[in-house]
Amino acid sequence: MTPLRSYGADGARKINLDRTAILVMDGSPHGLEILVQILSGFGAKQVERAGSVRDAEKAFEQRTFDLVIADPDVPGEDGFRLLQRLRSSKREPNCYAPIILVTGHTRLSNVQRARDIGANIVVAKPVSSKVLLERILWVASDPRPFVEINDYIGPDRRFKFAGPPPGTDGRRAGDLPAEVGDASTPNMNQSEVDSLIKPQRVAL
């Protein structure tokens, strides 16, 4: 993950969350307070608190959010399902809002669910302000496209593109076969290659 100093924390780089509507969900009131205090320090002025799945659902119906920060492990409720429903709801723009999952100790059964609900990134608790800021900056510049397939909708889960699986042509329009075929046009000769890198006078 990109360290904060790479975003210009030592210099004049700023972050403006004045107009950013953020939904924060955490089943623990103190966990919620920790996240809200951190976001307020970052200058966020529109932070909606949700202490339960029901609160979050209601908020998604009533407001538009630009960022969701959620601990899906809400006692007695299924926060994972809520976030998955949000992604597949087609209710724009909330269904495309960047989601930062904040997780404490995670039962093995929930690890895969955390990957498959369509969150942009997972942040492990205990949360520090520096790490949360890094992750917010990261999701703001997340270059991955959204993909929709079967019951998954969210950012492409491949952080690194290593080509389609061996023996297949891939499923995405942009996938190229792993094996390179024969050239379809003649190779350039040396003078054509030279002309690509030779400085030339340009008439203005």
Next chain:
Amino acid sequence: MTAVRSFRPENRLRSQIATPGGVLLSDAVAAADKGLDSISESVLSAVDQKLLAIEALALSGAQGATPDAGDRIYTAANEIFAEAGAFGRAALSEAAHSLCSLLANRDKEIPWAAVTVHVQTMRILRQGHVEASDAMCRAVLDGLRKVSART
């Protein structure tokens, strides 16, 4: 083979954070830490309450009086892990995480004796003179790891 739809929805956060105004990143972190300082006392006091609740649940759970004691202890320990850790109580946070791991497997019977050791360890780690000494925290955690390894 199933087809994949790939698209790029608008990321409004991207444009918002770059609009003129705002705060320097270093100032943002400093202000957030100041905000955390302002709530540390109340959160750590709540951590103490959760410890007491876990202690009572461990007692009644071991006697079979509270059927969902394991789940409730797991939830409280998970909160202590996150909340003590956010305020620099790393040793207490680690002990709480260890208790969560102990209780995470719902198929196994709850080892109440080990739960009790975790609760006692967390109480010790919350004592002022232990919290202030890295060497004492390490020694207490070493003992806890040995118990966990045997469970």
